[in-house]
Structure formats: structure tokens, C-alpha cells
Amino acid sequence: MFQGPKIRKCFITTCKRCRREIPAGVKEFPFQSVVVECPLCGEVRRYLPSELMLGKPHPLVGKRPPTPARATGD
Numbered sequence: 001m002f003q004g005p006k007i008r009k010c011f012i013t014t015c016k017r018c019r020r021e022i023p024a025g026v027k028e029f030p031f032q033s034v035v036v037e038c039p040l041c042g043e044v045r046r047y048l049p050s051e052l053m054l055g056k057p058h059p060l061v062g063k064r065p066p067t068p069a070r071a072t073g074d
Helices: none
Strands: 010-014 021-023 034-037 044-047 053-055
Antiparallel strands (some): 010 053, 034 044
């Protein structure tokens, strides 16, 4: 049977500056805020767990692996 292309989903967030879906760089759902750098505009921002979702990053992000997110201890 034909297997279609594998759709790779990861945790993403919407960049607050360029409004594109970017990978959050986390493997599991975080319970603390994470700091993510946008690979498109370079903005570094803190995102709450409620701002992360499971989905596909924007096609402009490309195949580059995301930088690991840093959990904040606030």
C-alpha cells in the first residue's frame, strides 16, 4: 500500500514579530516558559506554555534544526 509523505509535527509557536510559525525546540510539552530565537527574523522572545502548539513550522524556516529552547526558572 502507498504510504504518503510523513508529516512531521513538532511543538511550534508563532513569532511575535514576523507572525510565522517557528519550531519551539522542545521535545516534550514544557511546564515553564521557554526562550526561542526566530530563525527568520532573529528575535529572541519568551513564550508561555499556552503559546505552544503541535503543528508544522512555516516552509520558509527550511530544514535547519531549531536551536534548543532554554527553560526559564521564573
